[in-house]
Amino acid sequence: MFRFSDLSMTLQHQLREFFDEHIYPNEMPYREQLAWxxxxxxxxxxxxxxxxxAQDAGLWNLFVPKSHGEYSAFGGLSNLDYAPLAEQMGRVTWSPEVFNCNAPDTGNMEVFMRYATPAQQSRWLTPLLNGDIRSSYAMTEPQVASSDATNIELRIQREGDEWVLNGRKWFITGALYERTKILIVMGKSDPKNPDRHKQQTQVLVPKDTPGITLVRPLTTLGYDDAPIGHAEIHFDNVRVPLENVLLGEGRGFEIAQGRLGPGRIHHCMRLIGAAQRALEETCQRVDNxxxxxxxxxxxxxxxxxxxxSFAEIQMARLLVLETCQKMDEVGAREARDMIAASKISVPKMVQDILDRCMQMHGAGGLTEDYFFAEAFNYARWCRQADGPDQVHQMALGKQLIEQYGKQ
Amino acid sequence: MFRFSDLSMTLQHQLREFFDEHIYPNEMPYREQLAWxxxxxxxxxxxxxxxxxAQDAGLWNLFVPKSHGEYSAFGGLSNLDYAPLAEQMGRVTWSPEVFNCNAPDTGNMEVFMRYATPAQQSRWLTPLLNGDIRSSYAMTEPQVASSDATNIELRIQREGDEWVLNGRKWFITGALYERTKILIVMGKSDPKNPDRHKQQTQVLVPKDTPGITLVRPLTTLGYDDAPIGHAEIHFDNVRVPLENVLLGEGRGFEIAQGRLGPGRIHHCMRLIGAAQRALEETCQRVDNxxxxxxxxxxxxxxxxxxxxSFAEIQMARLLVLETCQKMDEVGAREARDMIAASKISVPKMVQDILDRCMQMHGAGGLTEDYFFAEAFNYARWCRQADGPDQVHQMALGKQLIEQYGKQ
Amino acid sequence: MFRFSDLSMTLQHQLREFFDEHIYPNEMPYREQLAWxxxxxxxxxxxxxxxxxAQDAGLWNLFVPKSHGEYSAFGGLSNLDYAPLAEQMGRVTWSPEVFNCNAPDTGNMEVFMRYATPAQQSRWLTPLLNGDIRSSYAMTEPQVASSDATNIELRIQREGDEWVLNGRKWFITGALYERTKILIVMGKSDPKNPDRHKQQTQVLVPKDTPGITLVRPLTTLGYDDAPIGHAEIHFDNVRVPLENVLLGEGRGFEIAQGRLGPGRIHHCMRLIGAAQRALEETCQRVDNxxxxxxxxxxxxxxxxxxxxSFAEIQMARLLVLETCQKMDEVGAREARDMIAASKISVPKMVQDILDRCMQMHGAGGLTEDYFFAEAFNYARWCRQADGPDQVHQMALGKQLIEQYGKQ
Amino acid sequence: MFRFSDLSMTLQHQLREFFDEHIYPNEMPYREQLAWxxxxxxxxxxxxxxxxxAQDAGLWNLFVPKSHGEYSAFGGLSNLDYAPLAEQMGRVTWSPEVFNCNAPDTGNMEVFMRYATPAQQSRWLTPLLNGDIRSSYAMTEPQVASSDATNIELRIQREGDEWVLNGRKWFITGALYERTKILIVMGKSDPKNPDRHKQQTQVLVPKDTPGITLVRPLTTLGYDDAPIGHAEIHFDNVRVPLENVLLGEGRGFEIAQGRLGPGRIHHCMRLIGAAQRALEETCQRVDNxxxxxxxxxxxxxxxxxxxxSFAEIQMARLLVLETCQKMDEVGAREARDMIAASKISVPKMVQDILDRCMQMHGAGGLTEDYFFAEAFNYARWCRQADGPDQVHQMALGKQLIEQYGKQ
Structure with missing residues (x-):
């Protein structure tokens, strides 16, 4: 059985109360403000x-990992301790932002914590931690299979004391949001480098830099996920100073690798919250x-x-908690088998649970009168986010065959 | 092997050409006109x-059944002959209206053909056949499980020479569409009748009758299905003359029974077209x-x-064609086992095929750049439309147990 | 709707009567004779x-295809006309032998009809058609993936006026059966031929030829499928005269290709009969x-x-009938997409139906008191027989991508 | 993460070594001894x-629960601590008996520990713990749905100083085994008692009591599970002394309830071992x-x-461990939701994993050359053992609806 720290237990309790008092009663008002x-x-x-x-209640920046505890009022949380908090947030799709815990900002803030210079941190990380601005992570490109990061084609060229960016990105979560000010952009700076993992660089690009065009919002299953949304962006001779490089030229792949583990598992945690809520609401519905x-x-x-559905939720939750604890104990890299297992199992399982729960709600279950449809879209989207499941199955299968196959 | 008449073969050919020339090239313009x-x-x-x-090309009112051939320029088509035409239309979600073949108007026109007085027909059926107006069929209610028609609660009371309607309906497809002029409303006129199937009456209610409120559009998985859409409607002392009754007082259930068989199978035909297109586009994608x-x-x-996916499409199509032929030969009532088998199998199968095809398209597969997401929504919705699958499984299971269980 | 010839309709009727009178009442006696x-x-x-x-009733050699009608008392049947007969036989796993319609003899007899010399035919085909002897087809080898026929390793060498065979085979259906007298053996005669499809030869080997060892019976899911069974066989300097070659040296692959289409579809037909019976018996059970x-x-x-289950049976049956008709009209080669679709769909579907029906019978459903378990084993085995489903999915997928992908 | 005691860790290590040294090398000899x-x-x-x-190695009676630690050399184990040991045993279907840990004896010994008189214990429990005799638990009846224990019909009547038993039982695991000496028989002693849960009594019946007929061995999917097996038994005026009652007249239902929780979870533990082994062997196969x-x-x-498969095994294992820990902390009764969740999830999941692994082994995967088929049969059987999954789903669903539905 998984044991949470006293701190986590206290936060869980406070968070549940905050939901009862402030989040659930505002679901309809939120929907209406957005609609109008x-x-x-x-x-x-x-x-x-x-x-x-949330800030007043001390429920802020809960995602900050223990390893960067200096950025948190209470010293950061382990992955395990954060899991039930993220699960709670998963019960209302838009709620993570309330606690400054929404994707992609959490992942981006971690990138700033780990890889940014003090100057970069004071300019971007501080307002991000305060919730004053938002950020995007520009990786995926429409014309190539971006789950294989070496395919990335956006060109980053050094000209004098500037980086010049040319290319296209899409599914850039958050870029449309007015409050978003900074993009972390992955591109190819050295396409001829014989080491294919040293060809990429990541640079910081303020959203208002000339040459950036927000082409359009993208939808998934009809949802635009406003106000955060997903954008297609074109970069046309976009210029930023050399000091905007993150970590160093040719180290973009390394950053990308480090960023993704926790992000994937956060999605899984939240999806379990969605499934749990669906189960509870369905139990009430069928009795009435x-x-x-x-x-x-x-x-x-x-x-x-x-x-x-109950049994599946139990299994999904235990898998995620086990993954978290392994990450806490041996790091994301060594826990990549469990991260992959979660990524390929939880979103599909939750999608199926939501499908069943919608069906038990009749035609109404498909509408915005319930939260199912939006959560369904989130689960479906997660089967593509951070790479299609198939890519992770490939890597995990290969790793297992190596591990057991040589015996 | 299913053999289509020469007429059907000719129409299939013409329809495919019409799609190549007029429909596919207008998919993006249509989307844009709607967006703006x-x-x-x-x-x-x-x-x-x-x-x-389409009218100029003679591709009009293709749905008209042979039994009412007088309403068709070419004498109507059997269900079997219509199936490949509806499949073709299923390749573009909004295309059936082009040919005056969209739900719910086709089902409503059949109701008018079978049950309406000459006066009712000349007022409503003629403009419907011309495509000048649209219609809705108001059956489902938010507060009761409407798949069991005896649950219907909207009250229809006779007062003097008028029917007075009070109650709520939702998922009334087409009601929001500006061109829609007439609603066929099912309600309860005689709640104390000991025969539970004689308590219902259907009346014709012009959409502009005072007391009707179009409360809101409903979405399914985030889609509003505009411009046709699904509405919630409130009826507050809505009054229509007695002659607006359809078929006769207490015969609403009878009409409802007669209406649904072909409608369900039309949905299945169209869904097969969507799946077939998805398969074809996916074959192209994976090769590029x-x-x-x-x-x-x-x-x-x-x-x-x-x-x-190919094998499943073959099976789904064959099931639908077999159902059509049985309907043609023995009527919808005697073919209800096959109609139910199609209704419970095809939408789910198509939903799964579309899910797979989307996944093979990467994140883009979920966007409006492809037709998958919208078709997925259509397939998912069909598992609820005309009653949730479970209700049909219940009826079919019961029928089979009776048929085989007594041996 | 599929229309059967009058002859097929008559035979279907007679066969059903024969089952009522002779087969069903002998299921328990058969089981007991085998047990003792x-x-x-x-x-x-x-x-x-x-x-x-069965011979007296004229229900004999029903499998003979129309193209070889001279071997049948009534001129042979089309695949379509044979399908409902094979489905009927599928209701009792051991019954096909009663009508001289069991695998692998039917496929072997077809091989003799198409490729054997008159001398070979009079020696082996005639007694096979009479049901006096049985035969085996020795293709699969334990040490290589035999679904790729070019992997076959059993060595066939020409020495003087003899072929000399050395190697191992397994899953040789029928070889253990006492009545089996002749083996058709596929081996590699010319391993260096640059055309990989000309390296193989098939030769006729009487079962009592010195050097043949029947190593052991193989089971599938615990079943030995006695008395026909599946054997592992070793060939140790087995010698047969040159004239025992079938069709000609280097033409083994060609024979193998021609043999398999109808065999696969016969399995599917029979499995549908098993599923249909399971459904009927389950309807009776649940009512009692x-x-x-x-x-x-x-x-x-x-x-x-x-x-x-009803819907799935309908779909599976229609798929098989459509496949049969396509085979009848354009030949097995041109119908290979539909044969593959049947092969990859029907056994798995039937396995799942049987699993459900067993479950509705409680623990007893797993025993020999019912026919489910044996039929389940048959369905499961068919997912491997004639190559694992995956191989057929690969070929079919490739063909479809070529067909649609180039547009 | 689940933490095992030092004792459990030591035993796990010793057990793995014992398997390497004594169990795996004897798989083929065991099979042969049984075959001959x-x-x-x-x-x-x-x-x-x-x-x-095993006794010499101290690997004996590992199943004994901590609550009855006096029967174990090392004081018994918690459910959690036993789980990895049972998983290890699940890797070889027949191995649990080696460690005196096989069903149904473990469950029966627990019954004796909890409910038997000292005299009953010294006569039966002691030799059971020594592995000198075996036992059966006679509950299921062929003519009624025995998952609802109130359906039980075997008649137990008090006549003078004897109980007289008449009726039929089947699926009595172990009864055919020569070493089995004692049956615990559940029957109806007071059919008119208004409390339906007080109508049943359990009595101890030595297997050699006159009137007992072992009618036949039953198979599941073709397996007789020899030498332990499953029997059909008839009781014809079988007489035992009054003191052979267990716990007391009318308390049979109470015993039945107490017995089943741990048994179900033991099955799940073992099945996970089978799945894990299947995965490992498949990784080796596909690489070769x-x-x-x-x-x-x-x-x-x-x-x-x-x-x-890896992800599913992780989830199944975590679910079982969580269930064990809940049982350890709050007892089987309070943990019945988790026990049910395990029972309805693990066997089906393992069946599917084994099906996949068999398929990746080609035709050979279905034979006795591998352990898959036997393990598949075990998994399939467990979906019926201790009641069909559906009964547990019904109870769990009802409990959840009550828990969440009233909010």
């Missing part, structure tokens, strides 16, 4: 109020709905679906 | 142009995309997914 | 009686069994399982 | 040798087998299957 927004990618007033309340002379809850197939 | 529309539920200019072209040093098409798992 | 047999691979007296009756105060048939999940 | 046994239900000499070695010019391990679909 003139600009879907502008900050919502409600979000700013809730952020202030009658069809063909019998409560839905008395139909054997309904009970089977609920029992199966 | 001030009112998402207003008719699109492009649609009107295409409708005119390289990852980890190999074409996607050379990965064994990609080939397996494509092979499986 | 001293030699599990000896012919059973009951089988010989039933064969005589009470648990937790309610008939099994009243549980919603039971109805759902039965409805799903 | 004149009586398949007689003790095998090899088993007795191995039992002696070439098809179509490429190692199996290089096919993307093979890697996906292996990755998926």
């Amino acid at each position: 927004a003139q600009n879907r990618f502008a900050p919502l007033p409600l979000m700013d109020q809730l952020k202030q309340r 709905r009658t069809t063909f002379g019998r409560k839905l809850s008395q139909h054997q197939s309904v009970r089977e679906d609920i029992a199966k | 529309a001030q009112n998402r539920f207003a008719p699109l200019p492009l649609m009107d142009q295409l409708k005119q072209r 995309r390289t990852t980890f040093g190999r074409k996607l098409s050379q990965h064994q798992s990609v080939r397996e997914d494509i092979a499986k | 047999a001293q030699n599990r691979f000896a012919p059973l007296p009951l089988m010989d009686q039933l064969k005589q009756r 069994r009470t648990t937790f105060g309610r008939k099994l048939s009243q549980h919603q999940s039971v109805r759902e399982d039965i409805a799903k | 046994a004149q009586n398949r239900f007689a003790p095998l000499p090899l088993m007795d040798q191995l039992k002696q070695r 087998r070439t098809t179509f010019g490429r190692k199996l391990s290089q096919h993307q679909s093979v890697r996906e299957d292996i990755a998926k």
Whole structure:
């Protein structure tokens, strides 16, 4: 059984209370503010109020890892201790931002903590930790399979004391959001380097730099995920000073590798929260709905679906917790088998659970009157985010065959 | 092997040509007209142009069944002959309206053909057949499980020479569309009738009748299906003359029964077209995309997914054609086992095929750059439309147990 | 809808009557004769009686294809016309032998019809058609992936006026059966031929030829499939005269290609019969069994399982019939996409249906008191027989990508 | 992460070594001794040798729970501490008996520990703990759905100073085994008692009591599970003294309830060992087998299957460990939701993993040359053992709806 620290337990309790008091009652108002927004990618007033309340309550920057505890009011949390907090946030899709814990900013802040110079940190990390600005991570490109990072084609060329960027990116989460000010851009700076993992560089590009065009918002299953959203961006002779390089020229791949483990597992944690909520709401629904002379809850197939979903949630949660603890103990690199196992299992499992729960809600289950559809979209999207599942299955399968196959 | 009539073969050929010439090239323009529309539920200019072209080409009212051949320029088609035409239309989600073949108007027109008085027909059926107006069928209610039609609660009371309607409906497809003028409303007129199937009546209600409120558009998985859409509607002392009754007081259930068989099977036909297109586009994609040093098409798992999808499409199509032929030969009532088998199999199968094809398209597969996401939403929705699959499984299971269980 | 010839309809009727009168009542006696047999691979007296009756009834050699109608009392049947007959036989696993329609003899007889010399035919084909002897087809080898026929390693060398065979085979169906007299053996005669499809030769080897060792019976999921069974065989300097070559030296691959299409589809036909029977028996069971105060048939999940199984059987059957008709019209080679689609879909679908039906029979469903377990083993085995499904998915996927991918 | 006690860690290590030295090398000899046994239900000499070695090594009665530590040389183990030991034993289907840890004896010994009188214990429990005799638990009846224990019909009547038993039982594991001496029989002693859970009584019946007929061995998927096996038994005026009652008249249901939790979870533990072994062997196989010019391990679909199986095993194992720890902390009754979750998830998951692994082994994977088929049968059987999964889903679904539905 997984044991959480006292600190985590206290935060879990406070977070649940915060949800009861501030988040659930604001689900409908949030939806309405967004629906009536003139600009879907502008900050919502409600979000700013809730952020202030979360800061007042000390529920802020919960994602900060123990290894960078200096950035957290309470010294950071282990992955294991953070898991139930992220699960709680997963119950309301837009809630992580309230606690400054939303993707991609959490991953970006970690990048700044680990790889940025003090000057870069004071300019970008500090306002990010304060929730004053947002950030994007520009990796994926439309024309190549970006799960293989060596395919990246956006060109970064050094000209005098500047980097010059040319190319296209898409699925750049957050870039449309008005509050987003800084992009971390991965590109190819040295395409002829014989070491294919040294051809890439990452540079910091303020969003208002000339030459950047936000071409359009992208949707997934019809959702634009506003106000954070996913953008297609074109870079046309975009120039930034040399000091905007992150870590160093040719070290882009190294940063990319370090960034992704925790991000994937955060998605999984949140998805489990979505599934758990779906299960609970479905239990309430089936007990209150009658069809063909019998409560839905008395139909054997309904009970089977609920029992199966419960068991799957248990398994998914345990897998994620085990992964977290392994990450805490041996690091993300050594835990990559478990990270991959979580990434390929949890989103699909949660997608199926949500599909079942929607079905038990009738046609209404597909609408915005419930949170299922939006969560379903999130789960489906996660099967592509950070690389399609198939890529992780390939890597994990290969690793296992090496491990067991040589015996 | 299923043999289509010469007429059907000719129409299939013409329809494919019409798609090549007019529909596929207009997919992007259609999307843009809709995106920029001030009112998402207003008719699109492009649609009107295409409708005119379809009429000119004689590709109009293809859905008209042989039994009502007088309403068709070429004497109507059998279900079997119509199937490949509907499949073709399923390749572009919004295309059926071009040919005056979209739900729910096709089902409503059939209702008018079978059950309406000559006066009712000349007022509503004629403009519907001409494509001048659209219609809705108001059955589902938010507060009860409407798949069991005896649950319907909207009250229809006779007062003097009027029917007075009070109650709520939702998922009323087409009601928001500006061109929609008439609603067929199912309600309860005689709640104390000991025969539970005689308590219902259907009346014709012009959309502009006072007391009708279009409360809001409903979405499914984030899609509003504009411009046709799905509405929530409130009826507050809505009054129509007695002659607006359809077929007769207490015969609403009878009409509902007669309406649904063909509608379900039309959905299945169209979904097969969507799946077939997805398969074809995926075959093209995987042959043009390289990852980890190999074409996607050379990965064994990609080939397996494509092979499986092909086999499933074959099976789904054959099931639907067999169902059509049985309907043609013995009528929808006697073919209800096959209709149910199609309804519970095809949408789920197509949803899974689309899910696979999206996955093979990477993150882009989830966007509007491809037709997958919208088709996925259509398939998912069809698992609820005309009653959740579970209700049909219940009825079919019961029927089979009776048929085989007594031996 | 698929239309069978009058001849097929008559035979279907007669066959059903024969089952009612002679096959079903002998299921338990057959099982007992086998259980008490001293030699599990000896012919059973009951089988010989039933064969005589089938011959008397004219239900003999139903498998003979129309193209070789001269070997049939009624001129042979098309694949389509044979399908419902094979489906009927699939209802009792051991019954095909009663009608001289069991694998691998049917496939072998076709090989003799197509490729054998008159002398070979009179020596082997005639007694096979009479049911006096049985035969085996020795292809699969334990040490190589035999689904890729070019991997075959059994060595066939020409020495003087003899072929000399050395090597190992396994899963040689029928070889253990006492009545089996002749083996068709595929081996490598010309390993250095630059055309990898000309390296193989097939020769006829009487089972009593010195040097042949029947090493052991093989089981699948615990079943030995006695009395026909599957053998491992070693060939140690086995010598046969040159005239025992089939078709000609270097033409083994060509024969292998021609043989397999119909065999695969016969398996599918029979499996559908097994699934159909399982469905029928399950309908009877659930109507006669009470648990937790309610008939099994009243549980919603039971109805759902039965409805799903019905739909799947319909789809599987239609797929097979469509495949048959395509084979009849354009030949097995041109119909290989549909043959592959059947091969990869039907056995897995039937396995799942049987699994469900067993489960609805409680623990007893796993025993020999019912036919489920044996049929389950047959379905599972068919996913490997004639090559694992994955090989056929690979070929079909590749073909589809070529077909659609180049557009 | 789950932490095992030092004792458990030591035993795990010793057990793994014992397997390397004594169990794996004897798999083929065991199979052969059984194959050549004149009586398949007689003790095998090899088993007795191995039992002696296990006793010498102190690897004996590992199952004894901490609560009854007095029966164990090392004071008993918690469920959590036992789990990895049982998993190890699951790698070889017949191995648990070597360590006196096989079903149904473990469950029966627990019954004796908890409910038997000192006299009953000294007569039966002591030789059971020594491995000198074996026992059966006679619950399931062929004519009723025995998962609902109130359905049990075997009649137990008090006549003078004797209990008289009449009725039929089946699936009585171990009853055919020659070494089995005692049956615990559940029957109905008071059919008219208004409390349906007080109608049952359990009595101890020596196997050689007159009136007992071992009718036949039952198979599952073709396996007789010899030498332990599953029997059908008839009781015809079987008489035992009154003192043979267990716990007391009318308390049979109470015993049945207490017995089953640990048994179910032991099955799950062992199945995980089978799946883990299957995964390991498959990794070795695919790295040593070439098809179509490429190692199996290089096919993307093979890697996906292996990755998926790894993730599923992790989830299944974590679920079982969590269940164990909950049982250790709050007792089996309070942990029944987790026990049910394990029971409905693990056997099906393991069945599917084994199915995949068999498929990656080609036709040979279905034979006795590998352990897959036997393990597959075990997994399939466990979906019925201790009640079909559906019954547990029903109970768990109901419990969850109550828990969450009332909020």
